[in-house]
Amino acid sequence: MTRVLVVEDEPAIAELVALNLRHAGYEVALAGTAEQAQADLDRQLPDLVLLDWMLPGSSGLQLAQRWRAQPRTRDLPVIMLTARHAEADKVAGLDAGADDYLTKPFSPQELLARIRAVLRRRLPEALEAALESAGLKLDPATRRVTYTLGGTTTELRLGPTEFRLLHVLMAHPERVHSRAQLLDRVWGDHVFIEDRTVDVHVKRLREALQPAGLAARVETVRGAGYRFVQPPSETTA
Incomplete structure (x- = not known):
């Protein structure tokens, strides 16, 4: 089962996202801070991360940059979820290593479609070796x-x-x-x-x-x- 880590500090949003993902057949883990997200990744690498920009402590942007700099998490699929709509913010998120950038509010259907698209793009890269x-x-x-x-x-x-x-x-x-x-x-x-x-x-x-x-x-x-x-x-x- 595909495992998705949802990194979101607003419990209502996190639970709504988790509910839709579980209904679509995904296994879901939740983290409310950057520290919790890193601890979850250290225990088990997920198939994809939904990452909020605004988090207590380290930001989602800093997390994405850290993961891209480490061999174990360099190829981890990341979709950034944020209320920041400015084009400069989107560019910064993508430059930090996010595979996609989705602004709040968003529909569950669009979120699921973007998850499928990112996983499809990443799959061939992960399967090049014999x-x-x-x-x-x-x-x-x-x-x-x-x-x-x-x-x-x-x-x-x-x-x-x-x-x-x-x-x-x-x-x-x-x-x-x-x-x-x-x-x-x-x-x-x-x-x-x-x-x-x-x-x-x-x-x-x-x-x-x-x-x-x-x-x-x-x-x-x-x-x-x-x-x-x-x-x-x-x-x-």
Whole structure:
């Protein structure tokens, strides 16, 4: 599940944003100060941060600049939420490292659309490197999926949609993805197709992985979605 950290010092706004995000299927963490936000990031890196400019202590602008300067948080997607409407403020927020800038008041629908857009833009950057798990290798550069066992490497034949689906799942092992999230990340939210389409392509993906005995690595989580299962040795590493 995609985890969003909401950094907002006004409880009413924070709870309203959190309510809409949870309804849309996101996991939400709340922080009311820059110090709380940093502590949350130190414990667990979220998938995206909604960052208020005006915070007690350090400002959201200072936080964004700090995160962009640190290797661990350099590529963290950040959307700045603020009541500051001036063009100079927007430029300052974007120059500080925000991926997007949304002024208050804003509609929940626009906020969700901007979150999806930022995550889509960031996803290809995060998935450039080849992904490997217990002999299974997905290489975005060559668009190939191979399996190596006992020194023998076999190429597995996947369709383009199955390749993208496996790409997303392998990039976030053990994370459960809802059908709606997979539709958004694999097909794009501008494509109007049914959730059932995901099930069909998961079935095809498993059939493509079956010759290597890896179909079970794409696991159904009843009532929630799908995830890519790591071997115990990788999960505990």
